[in-house]
Amino acid sequence: MLKTESFLKTYFLSLNSVFFLLALLPQIGFTQTSEPLITSISARNSISLDGTWNYIVDPYKTGFRDSKRYDFGQETPEEEAFVEYKFQAGNTLKVPGDWNTQKEEIFYYEGLLWYQRTFQVNKKNNKEYALYFGAANYKTTVFLNGSKIGSHEGGFTPFNFNVTAKLREGKNHIVVAVDNERRPEYVPTLKTDWWNYGGITRSVKLLELNTSYIRTFKVQLDIEDPDYLKGFVHLSDSLEENLTLRIPELNLSKKLKTNESGVAEFSIKAKPQRWSPENPKLYEVLISSTHDTLKETIGFRTIEAKDTEILLNGKSIFLKGISIHEEAPFDGGRVYNEDQAKQLLTWAKELNANYVRLAHYPHNEAMVREADRMGLLVWSEIPVYWDILWENSHSYQVAEQMLTEMITRDQNRASVIIWSVANETPQGEARTDFLKKLITKTKELDDDRLISAALHEVRYDREENTKYIEDELANYVDLLSINNYCGWYGGSDCQNLKWATNFNKPMIMSEYGGGSLQGLNGSVDERWTEEFQAEIYRQHVKMFNKIPFLAGVSPWILKDFRSPLRMHATYQNYWNRKGLISDRGIKKKAFYILQDFYKTK
CATH class of the missing domain: 2.60.40.10 (Immunoglobulins)
Structure with a gap:
């Protein structure tokens, strides 16, 4: 999709005519400087900063290194000032939104990109003002009227800064540096099975607050x-x-x-x-x-686990679910508005689902609020995914910060019943210690919900055709959540596969399934056909009836989604094809197999 000539043209235009940067940038690290999270944003007076922003692609991170050459955005800069780069209105992006799907020439771009816009404020002396970002991926540094305001790390959780002292009456200039470079110590780390969409992906608001205000609150039934x-x-x-x-x-x-x-x-x-x-x-x-x-x-409502059952309001419930990535319903790209969220959840309801697993990171707040209204239970997760640097203190600090921001934002959402601290992490002492600390922190922040982590390492006894759940982490979570891809990554007789464990806890099959290219038909033995995928679902339904401690399922996944790992030119073309619905919104045969199963539960 990337056109090299177009990209180079945009890049050199950026370096020769469009930088509007900052005069105070000799050394800018990314030490976390955002403040305790303000919640209930929709209930507060605010100015929306959504809309059209100017931008500059900066792959060499020049803007953070050479501060003498940039116009900082004064309305009337001195003529003799040496100004080499300045933003111009011709290069624009919509906020919220990822940059990848807005501009073909930066579809594959990973690195630093600068956003800029001006806005008007009638500033009041008896008010406090805060800039609120729903999310930006991955590292964000914010500047207002020539001053660095603060920075934030993490691509899927909200953050805010008090800007009262730097805000001006009338016209204001805001510059935001967003960098989605992947690094080993980040959370998630270098490798993910989803697209690394960059940019200011959720709404930006200027909050107008009283000098003393309610920062956050929680009210729930006492379990x-x-x-x-x-x-x-x-x-x-x-x-x-x-x-x-x-x-x-x-x-x-x-x-x-x-x-x-x-x-x-x-x-x-x-x-x-x-x-x-x-x-x-x-x-x-x-x-x-x-x-x-x-x-x-x-x-x-109340939610609890008792022996091998999940109890909602004191009554046993089977979680009839589906996993969902935050991928826009029809065109791809990051979900950023209520209509997109509602469409994804409407498809889940059409499956007869009562539960959704929002993988593998906190989704837009619109998703959980819509789930509240529609009556869908929610699993919410932080992106501690695959091979995190378990002994790296920075990695843990960022993971705990994301956990805190996720819980703080959504602690009043009745729909959210499960906090997940990880997905498919390899067993080991350092990993278990890392996750145990996150579980302890979760209980400190919120003791009203269930805690889980999606596991995938189990012991298989071939003679008994049985998988044994033995992961040490199962001692510390409320649910036994297992990702298992029988029929796709191994095995074919899934209907006769048995499960066993010594843990007296409910089990959720948090992932299962297989890929298919919508519209490709053939036999149940022909990989990539809709029939092959549907047969995997049929066999799993038969297997589920033989697991006495099974309390729910959330197969992988509602809709096809973009992934750099999925490179097969014929069937994938950088899309994970395990969706029950295609990237164009067309339902596959397996959709109806799951729909019928849920009618019986």
Whole structure:
């Protein structure tokens, strides 16, 4: 897809006529400087910075090394200033969105790209202002009116910076450096089975806040005593302040008071209708302080694992699921709006699914909010994927930060029932210690949901035709989640395959399936045909009926998605073809096999 001549033309235009960069950049590292996350963004006053931004491709990272040659964007730069690069309106990208699918000449590009735009603000003296990014992949550095504001690492979680001191009345200039280069110590690391979409992939907002505001809060049913709602409210500063929590539909109003750290914890007797896939009931919840009011819609439910069952609201439930990548429904590229999210989840509902696994990273907030409304249970995951550098302290720090941002953003979403800390990681002491620390951190942040990690190493006894789940990590998670590709990467008699374990826990078949090129037909023995894929699904249905501790499945995957690993020119062409739906939105035969199975569960 990449046209070399077109790319070189764009590149040299960039280096000769379009840089608008920064005067204060002798040494810029990527030490994390974003601040504690602000949540409930849709409930706050804000200015959207979505739309058209100027951009420059910078593969040599010149902008971070040579600060003397750049116009920093003053409206009237001095004529004698040595300015070699300046942004121009001709090179533009849409935000939110990945750069790969917007510009053919940078479809394969991995590296540094600079974004720039101006915006107007009627700045008020009694307000605080914060820049909020839904996500940008992978390393992001933000500059406002000539000053570095901060940086963030991680491609799929939100971050924000207080910019009150640097924001101007009237016209403001923002420059954002985004670098999606892959490196061994990053999370994920060098190799992934999905496209490394670069750019500002989710919305950007300027938040207008009161000088003291509600930074975040949580309210959920108490798993220990479901007749009570429990939670906390956290102010932006350390103030002892009176608060009110109200749920009008329940005629509930509770006075609270924060401690010297600006935190109020509470437990309130209440009996809301329970949120479930059959009844995705949401309540309006209002929290008010002296200076601020937030309004959210929240559902209330309990989730727990008991022996080999998953209990939703105290009742056993079988998770009828499907895995989903954050790939746009028809044209590819990163999902960035509610319509795209709704289409993917609508296809899941058409499967008769009650659950989705959002792989292998936190998806757009629109996905989990839409799942709340549609009644779909959610597995949410951080991209601790395959061969992370388990003994690298930076890798762990980034993983824990992503975990914290994911949980903080979505802690009020009733749909989210599983936090996953990893996918298909090789067994070993360093790996298990790394993940045990993440599990401990998860429990500290949120003890109301189940914890899992998708495993794939099992012991196979050929004589018994049995797979044994023995991974040490299973001691520390709530669910036995197994990725298994019988019929595709090995074995053919999947229907007679047996499973065993000494862990008295529920099992989810978190991945299974096989590839097919939509429209290619043949026999059930002919790889890449729709019939071959459908037969894998038929055999798995028969196998599932023989696993007494099976509590759910989420086959791989809803829709074909782009991947650099999938290079077969005839059948893949850089698409993973394991989808039940093609990249053009056409359902394959296996879709209907799974749909019929879910009707019976």
